[in-house]
Amino acid sequence: MIDHERDLAHLHAATERLLTAAGSLDNAAGAEPSRLPGWTRGHVLAHVARNADALVNVLRGLPMYPDAATRDADIERDSGRPLDVQLADLRATADRFQALGAEPADWSRTVELRNGVLDSASRIPFRRWIEVELHHVDLGVGYELEDLPEEFTDRETAFLADRFAGLESVPATSLRADDGREWKTGGTSGGVAVTGPAVEILGWLAGRRDGSALETTGGPLPKLPPL
Template sequence: MIDHELDLAHVREATERLLTAAASLDNAGAAEPSRLPGWTRGHVLAHVARNADALVNVLQGLPMYPDAATRDADIERDSGRPLDVHLADLRATADRFQAVGAEPADWSRTVELRNGVTDSASRIPFRRWVEVDLHHVDLGIGYELEDLPEEFVSREIDFLADRFTGLESVPATTLRADGGQAWKTGGTTGGVAVTGGAVEILGWLAGRRDGSALRTEGGPLPRLPAL
């Protein structure tokens, strides 16, 4: 069962980790390339801040973003700011998200995200945790997939395996972690088994690793659509 209050606490912890790490940069470091193609670290920091605003909108029953072009333009606009402005924005938007999360609400209600995607309001704090912790990794400043909490790794694999389930462009795939956990994903044809460390499975599903450390049976490593 999803515990939105516990996930809000996870978000606070992840945000503090991100803020502490980002504060070690300087303006030049913030302008350097991140691990995401075409984005500087400033783009990543701007996106994390704007995502907090967007998820506040979701929880308040508003459109997540006015449109895709506005979302992209806002990130581009904010990407080149001085580091101290990034940090203040990250703190302020994180506080707003926590404040809205603390308001009395029906957490079982269905909310709408981008592109018509819907979800339970109770899962929005976990979605925010994913944004904060995965993009912390994307900064390339010492926080790696191996540093992610074990609970995060397991739950994000659950989430991504479910996301790709039913996609006939992805063969039916069984994911097996070396620790014993297993997941099903993909369509209804084929039959590939992918085995390896849970962190490597997560990295592949999330587009952060190429999957070369994984072992396959029944076919090559499936090609996944972009997130």
């Protein structure tokens, strides 16, 4: 069962870690490349702020973004702001999301995200937690996948495995971490077994690692669609 209140608490802690890390940068560092191709750290910070506003829209029953072009333009517009402006925006948008999350609501209702994706409102705090944690890693400021909370790693791996489940473009794939945890993903044909450290499985599923630290049997490491 999804506990949105627990996820809001985890999200708050993750946001504080991100704000602390970003606060150690200066304007020059903010303009440097992030780990995401074509994006500076400023792009990442702008995206995290705009994503908070977008998920507020979702919880209010509004479109997540007006359209893809507007989403991209807003990130580009905000990417070059001075660091103090970035941090203030991050704080304000995070606070708005947390405040809305604390309001009484029907958390069992279905809401719509980008591209017509439907989900329970109760999962939106977790989706926001994903954005904050992974984009903190993307900043390239010393916070790595290995630093992610264990609960987050386990749940995000399961979430991503489920996301790719049923895709016939991805062969049926079993995932087994060194600690014994297992997941399945992909379509119904083929049959690839992937084993390795849990953090490397997460990194591959999330597009943050190339999978070279994983071992496969039954075929090569499957190519996953972009998130």
